[in-house]
Amino acid sequence: MAFREFDTPQVSRRALLRGGAWLTAGAALAGNPMGRMALAQGGAANWQAVTAMVDKYVSERKVANMVATLGWGARDPQYIARGTLALGGPVKADADSLYRIYSMTKPITGMAAMMLIDEGRLGLDQPIAELLPAYANMQVQKTYDGSITDVVPAERPITVRQLLTHTAGLGYGIVQKGPITTAYTDQGLIPGQVSRIPIPGIGRATPVEGLDVFADRLATLPLVLQPGSKWSYSVSLDLLGRVIEVASGMAFDEFLHKRIFEPAGMTSTWFTVPASEVGRFTTNYGIMNGTPIPMDPAKASIYLDKPPFPFGGAGLVSSPRDYDRFLKMLLGYGVIDGKRVMGELAVRVGTSNLLPETATTEGTWVEGQGFGAGGRVTDGSYGWGGAAGTVAFVNYKAGLRANLMTQYMPSDSYPIHEGFPEAVTADLAAMQGAKA
Template sequence: MTSASPETKGFDRHRLERINAWMDRYVDERKFAGSSVLIARGGEEVWFNATGERSVEAALPFERDTMVRLYSMTKPVTSVAIMMLAELGLFHLDAPVSEFIPAFRDMQALVPGATRVDQTEPAPAPTLHHLLTHTAGLSYAFNPGPLGKLMEERRIDFRAANASLAEMAELTAALPLAFQPGSRWEYSVAIDILGRVVEVASGQSLGDFFQSHIFEPLGMAETGFVVPEGTGDRFASLYTPLAGNPIALNARSEDGETLRLADAAGRSSFERDACQSGGGGLVGTIDDYLKFVEMMRRGGSAGDARILSPRTLSFMMRNHLPGDIASMGPRSFAEQPMEGMGFGLGGSVVINPGRVRVPGSVGDFSWGGMASTMFWIDPVLDLSVVFFTQLSPSSTYPCRAELKALVHGALVG
């Protein structure tokens, strides 16, 4: 990617420097160990900054080539893979997932207001579109309710070293749905299930499909399900303010320590083979992820590589819900706001910036990860932004809203 001066792209340089000060403040206040941000407009890099440390214990700086856990920023990649296969005519989005994973054929769903997992009624198999939009009735172990509790007990997290993606999908299918497909929205392992659909439909492992059809064409040489060999000590450690499991949101406990080591580089499960989680398993660098984001902003192309058609990307980045997320369900965890925010295929879509209460454009497409990473694409302003850090859970600080305000505050043309 070429670079351009901020002034030629409508930015005030001095206002962009506020972002650096904001990032430094988060480090100084021991909210983040370190972070980086990369901003592009019209396909040219406008601003990059990195600050703090990728390892507090080893005093290693957070740099441009630092590798991080992408967690749920894996979801847009899996969603793109699904749409690549749909473009081949291998399936349509209203196809039930049971056509690919037969264990989903005879489903049960919790009745409204259920307090136990045995309070169920028959339900149809979710469709691929339900899975893409988190309206399938699946959940996460950290979500409230009886299904989340059961998932936690059975350790259905799609990161196990001793279970394949196919095995995890079977375990998920054995659970009841949290609600009838299509009736509500709940953040879930749905995209992990779609990762298994990619495997069945393509005949490749999810990692191999990503590598041959997305990463290699886009030149994403340092993104994968395992920290690449030769990376050295560039992989960042993960931190949390919680006194316990950094993603056990239902048992949140704090004791004043804001940077507790949660997953140390050198001993992380991301440095050895594990279940290839299409919902949260990738690691990568900020430049690699910007290549993926730019492909989406450009309507499916990057240089000579075409991943998807412009019409397919436009379809993905529309709101696929009848209203905003808040109108479709409980206040479960989500990586973005719910009011004024719709959901497309693989990410959220701003439908009313005033209701989101964060500066932005109608049509902004974005998502984040559990370690407080995020990206957004503003098709109106021709803008792409990627932010990396490693602090879990992502609900700890309002960093995403603050960063969007800072970026918009620096745009003057």
């Protein structure tokens, strides 16, 4: 089932999928001085606050499971896993359980683009119209979220940098209101999925088939903001998937598999969960009046179906172990287990602040912070979160990588996006105090 918005007391598409935008992971670690000390002391860290958080959510049956993964530098990670794949089920969650990571797909897509930039096949400030001519003469809504026929010409071209940083002026069905939202739905511009099951508050709509069709239809609709003018959460990473296809000459999902997943040893990350792996797939829950209700059971999940196109902004399923390998590769500036997956410069640039000088973040979810290749950047940290309760980041100043996975929607039912980095910070402070 794809989705279209009906704001109701039960649930709304915006509430379900806005989770990644509220991520504060890494911000609490900014400038934290104790990370290097903790790395130097060696051995397994004593993650008491993180363990307490995981224990609390699972023991109170707020979630079926929770797995926290924390690693220093290039060392093997430590896993804190509790619960079962489904409430009342027999199979325990662990490092290889499978989770819908939703918007944590965005940093992976962003790094794929950085690889092509590093290889000279894309330019950071290259107009995307050079690869996708349909974007040569874009129109912009004169009034934000107003009429889609009262438009003005774009003042500047959409660039790769803008797609990476949500500053291209593109909209998002989970963010916009008014006629543009209806137009996105009517055109099948639906870059995500929730369930095969009819859910109160979410109607059925049919996504377009093919990333090329998605890109072509998106170009026919007006932008919601002038390109390069403001940070606005958007479908830009989905469109970037099509740019990657054209620049690389490979299907987007194939590029990710061959250039990132395979060399990084990520053997459990897919757009479609193979039938052979359903036994380790979690169930996703909707939180209704404080109670978890199955909304995408593993054995009947929509993620067992091939998606209409590979959603570069929200489409991947992964495991705690696999996503840690992605973070480990980033923390190693492109190298993991002695193997280079990305160029060092590509990682350094991709995890830095890439916001255009012309773009403001005032009044947005990332006000006062930076934004890199598909993820938030805050004084040494880079990361993002997902709509079903997942969070991940690297912190270069602390030499730390961390991710937390669970499955529930909407993500703001519980303060996990904020709570996880706060728990990590509390544990780092305790380690520093113990050493002193």
